[in-house]
Amino acid sequence: MDLSHYIDLFIAEANEHLESLNNNLLQLEKNPDDTGILNEIFRTAHTLKGMAATMGFERITSLSHEMENALALFKNGKLAVTPEVIDLLLKCLDNLAEMLKGVEERREDTGFSPELLTALREIAASGEAAPSFSQEGSASEGEMEFNEYEKSVLNSARQSDYIPYRIKIDLAPETVMKSVRAYMVFRCLEDFGQIIKCLPPVQDLEEEKFDNSFQVVLVSRHEEREIIEALEGISEVRVGTIERLTGDDSCGASKTEDAGNKRLSGAPSVSVRSGQNSSQDNFTSHSLHLKTVRVESERLDDLMNLVGELVINKTRLEQIGSTHHLTDLLDAIEQMGRLIADLQTIVMKVRMVPVGQVFNRFPRMVRDLSRELNKDVSFIMEGEETELDRTLIDEIGEPLVHLIRNALDHGIETIEERTAKGKPATALLRLAARQEGNNVIIEVEDDGAGMDLGAIREKAVSKGFLTPKEAELLGDKEVLNVIFQPGFSTCDAVNDISGRGVGMDVVKSKIESLNGHVDIETRKGRGTKVKIVLPLTLAIIQALLVTVGEEHYAIPLNYIDETTFIFPDQIKKVQNQEVMLLRGSVLPLIRLDQRLDVPVVKKTAEDELYVVVVRKEERRVGLIVDHLIGQQEIVIKSLGSLLAGIPGIAGATILGNGQVSVILDIDSLI
Template identity: 45%
Template sequence: METNQYLDVFIDESKDNLQVVNDKLLELEKEPTNISLVEEIFRAAHTLKGMSATMGYEDLADLTHKMENVLDAIRHEQVNVSTSLLDVLLQSLEYLEEMIMDIADGGEGKKDVSKVVTQLQAIEAGEQPISEVESNAATLAESPVDHQMKVDQFEETVIHQATSDGQQVHYIKVTLSEDCMLKVARVYMVFEVLEQNGEVIKSVPSVSELEDENFDQSFEVILVTGISEEELEAKIMKVSEVSEVKIEDFNKLMVDQPTVEQKAIKETEIQEEEAEINQNSKTSEDGTKKKSAGNKTIRVNIDRLDVLMNLFEELVIDRGRLEQISQELDHNDLKGTVERMSRISGDLQNIILTMRMVAIDQVFNRFPRMVRQLTRELGKDINLQIEGAETELDRTVIDEIGDPLVHLIRNGIDHGIEMPEERKAAGKPETGQLLLKAYHSGNHVFVEIKDDGQGINQEKVIKKALENGVITSEQVGNLTDRQVNELILASGFSTADEISDISGRGVGLDVVKNTIESLGGSIEIDSVYGKGTTFSIQLPLTLSIISVMLVIVQDETYAVPLSSIIETAVIKDTDIMKAHNKRVIDFRGSIVPLVDLKEVFEVPSNGKEQDEFYSIVIVRKGDQMAGLIVDSFIGQQEIVLKGLGNYLTDIFAISGATILGDGEVALIVDSNALIK
């Protein structure tokens, strides 16, 4: 049978069924006696097994069949649900997801799953399962040879970013001499050397185990650094009672054996917009059948929607041109026709944008399993709450927001929420709360990550910022609480004062900030020390068609996004004051610095002298404001956002360009960069 024509349907249906299995397994952990949940998981697994066998993916079908046997034993009460059993089932689910992703990438869906199959068969036979999480420590302690350290999704992203920035990632194994008496002191001295020369991403055994002297003679770390292996080895060997140091390129170690977590990054590829043509009949109380309404949907390949969007963007450009021509000719019939076309194209624009909207739960639904895994590894008790998962965003934004949220959630679990005993000593409930919330407000979507952990120690942040040269001592007195909190978003910023698997809150948070701002969004941090922290992300609904204010600077036209503008104003030159050698104005009781776009973009002069009045566009980023000086305003307009191409990357304060109705190209101003 020719199966290629059914491949897309198979992948979509498989992802649907795997999501059902994922959600219901997490629910089953909370309600282990709820057999109806097991029935739902069994049905989804059974459907997946049948489809896999039909398509010829035997490894996929075989693993699903083994899972099905265990689920059958649970629903017939031959096996009891336990945390270890769920660990094995969730591990099996990860393998299934990897196999489906391999098939989606053109592979054959093959994978060595013998280890988890053996565990499933043991469970089916009535043996007590030992999960991978529980067996890791024992395996590491027993292994006499070097092993490849596993990194999770967060750590993998940090390593990838460091490599992109030209830094080196080293795998380091340090062995202490047999007669070493103060092992913990030597470990501390080694870590002090490491942290003076880079960032420690992970250690095995963990930091707490090293501090408790729960290791033999050796330990391993992953270090991001800018120095060579030879130089680093020489520095470590200077620590007394270190007998051997082994250093290798971590990225080379991982080439031949990618970890589960590395492959799991592929999960950030969002599924195609989905639904089913499903017109089912249902029987009414009197026995007659009524036709179901409201279930008429169809799967559409996202590439087709992209093509449709591109064509409509060209239509928007031509619409602007027609509107300008009709104004110039002043022909009533032409004006009426153009106005009608503008209304119709506006309705069409709303429909197309709605078709591209995807519920954010496609990103949110992978976090419960991640939180469960991290809390077990860290020994914490955390309750994850999700609100507003039905909130919709443009598919382009959805594709990019996954990794920043992974960073922030990992940050909240790892550094925000304390250990149960610490929470109890501080008078808090032992179970920490982590809230992931999304909601619409105007033309934006807000995503909040809130924890009730230890919050941000602002004194420590300021001290570290001064040491790192992020701020000067003169600036300290002028910083607001929010500005102090946002210092942790600086590149490589860390407030850790002792060795840590991930040194402080700062690792990776600059990546979060850069990604969000590249989407036209912003991030704010509110924190009360000892009470908790809230990260608030503001994102645009869509990235392709935006509303702007067109302004004139000399003889050039620029576009300022309306989402950044508070208001426009015309002021006298006598209203401009000087503060710290910069021009400022008093705007409703606030001192707002002025930025002259003519100077920023080095616009050639047209020979006209500046009169006594200035046209100002007041823009905002968080609680910071600036006034952009322009020559005049054209007005509000909807424009199509176009990239500048591969040759014009990283242009300061320019986020893109657009084509106006008269064919002129206008650059789009990134006001966030100007406020920085």
């Protein structure tokens, strides 16, 4: 069977499993006695191995298999959870990720590291070897003995209304690929519950060191009949016996309940629920797999574009109805508008993904870097469930990596330095997300040394970013903004952690390209907080339409503080800058007709000038326009590669009358 068209799906699912393993291994390192985490790790590793085996990726299968053996020693209490072993397992995950990347790029050399296999086998050899199947039929027919971990899982399952089953699987005598049939049995049973134990061990099943039968202990909420029917749907597989395990198995003996749990041979003869209930239970068990569907992101983009076209045409119909006073048409358009709004909301939600998809890559990075830098760091993540447009999620990873590396390398002190300052030896690094209105706020905060504004002033002067006079006159906020200048750094030495020539200017430009902005708060000796503000989506936004000359322009609403009007004689000049007084405060003014180089509409001294007050971080500026049209929902269209990067222009939109309107880039204008 040709599996090539499944590769992309395999890579996507395998990467999800690797992310889960990364996070759970870090949790296991902190909580080595947590059997729940250990069981989840073991299950995920087993699933990953099975997927790779099905696709024929032998090296991924081999490394996953050896990892599973090491994890089995954890489960059996034969190997302690130490930082050294966790380090090795994390390196294995890195190598698996590298091999997956090689598969994705269709490379012959996928980056396999055989030394990791050797290290894992040495660990496995150091533990007590698992009993292998040596005598025909002895493993499958013998009694199972449960260790403390397995007993705790069985007891927890019973308390949660799960039923523990011991199932004997018989393979047809003519079966050639017994290990494949065993794998298919495991995949089938995983749909019904959780596999606790098998006899002989998994490794023996894979190496076909068994006759034609084996036993599995499964905890499930399903009835025997459902499990039997599913298993016997597999070619060359028959259920020999199935029995419930009672609570009296602490010594390792498996006992069978008398009522309704007879041994089965050939055709099953067990008591089952009525057909209606059985069917309903079966539907419920399989419906869980239909709750999520994998969709190519390009299809979501196409769907969003179509919704955008609907919004444009709705606006056009509204204008036609208003022009011709068509009341019935306007009523129908209003109803259509509500439906389009509902559709838009649903499509937007489909595009939204939790920021945890990005956040989850950082605990591992913080752990490794803090150990490398001799820093004890408590890393806290908050608001991982906060949702953001998929397009933004794909872009914010790199800026966050730089901010976190900066905090670890330059912000947080070493253990000795913190102790000498009377601070707790363990530093705090916080990554948090929350939604505020139509924006998402992401904060990276540490309780480290903070930024020395005096040192920033000196460095800015010495490097030519500021004149001595400017450095003296500028306030703290303006001085902090110097760190966003290309090439500015307070570090003299370049290192592998954060001083690689990628400065805060890259962070700022990336965030601003997403229609967001960055703000910094710092206190020397107390720490630093970097605040990123991003729009929920880049596809459809609310904007204020204005006219400048004969052209229409759109100003994103999230930048606007207020609108007002003045007369020409109210405009003053301070140091060659036009300003106005707004409630006692001086507000700098920008004439958009001059900035955008459009023909000026002549006005008299009695004509009003409209002012749109916009804000970027702490800076407020008044944009002088000719007319205010009103607020409108607009669909953002790209200008294409030829027109991209024009200062002051963020994109374009199509208005209801078919006219193209330019969307202003407020960040670059002010």
